[in-house]
Amino acid sequence: MINTIIFDIGKVLVDWNWKDYLESFGYSKKKNEKLANAIFLSEYWKETDRGVWSDEEILQSFIKKAPEYENEIRTLWNGMGRCITRYEYTDKWIAQLKEQGYKVYYLSNYGKTLREKTAEALGFVEQCDGGIFSYEIKKIKPDIEIYKALLEKYQLVPEKCLFFDDVKENIEGAKKLGIHGILFEGHEKAREEILNWKET
Numbered sequence: 001m002i003n004t005i006i007f008d009i010g011k012v013l014v015d016w017n018w019k020d021y022l023e024s025f026g027y028s029k030k031k032n033e034k035l036a037n038a039i040f041l042s043e044y045w046k047e048t049d050r051g052v053w054s055d056e057e058i059l060q061s062f063i064k065k066a067p068e069y070e071n072e073i074r075t076l077w078n079g080m081g082r083c084i085t086r087y088e089y090t091d092k093w094i095a096q097l098k099e100q101g102y103k104v105y106y107l108s109n110y111g112k113t114l115r116e117k118t119a120e121a122l123g124f125v126e127q128c129d130g131g132i133f134s135y136e137i138k139k140i141k142p143d144i145e146i147y148k149a150l151l152e153k154y155q156l157v158p159e160k161c162l163f164f165d166d167v168k169e170n171i172e173g174a175k176k177l178g179i180h181g182i183l184f185e186g187h188e189k190a191r192e193e194i195l196n197w198k199e200t
Contacts (some may be wrong), residue, residue: 002160005104037066049134109140111134
């Protein structure tokens, strides 16, 4: 019997819309592409979530990919919080799940600086029974250690957990530990999935 719901955050409980954020600066299409590849699509982006590198080390890795745009990269970094907005359904959904008797946790690849810049948008985490941001333990999904950390911290039983994430690889990571992982494909569909599990 499922008694615990675990949510990823980005694209599940909040919108992570870096494309609109980047376009809001009015740069040319070519410049946007270079900046996107240097920052958001860079192989170094995951280091923002891992929490090992300093902000300046991360920035330098972005700048090396497009040194001619150092000022723009720093500006984009400083305003990064504008990429995150809470979905309208988030607070109500968490409250409803808790009213139905579920424990609710979050498990997210999320950097310390971005968390600080999006504290208001992440206000719903106070409603949850707990959770882990990747930077806190220096591990990112789908590394099996991040799932272990959540299970151990809150003494969760994997077989009693439903985990929603919008990335298939992250779902597969959870399944390796016996957690029931479901690819998040929208709020309404996820609600139906939870209901289906409740009825089994």
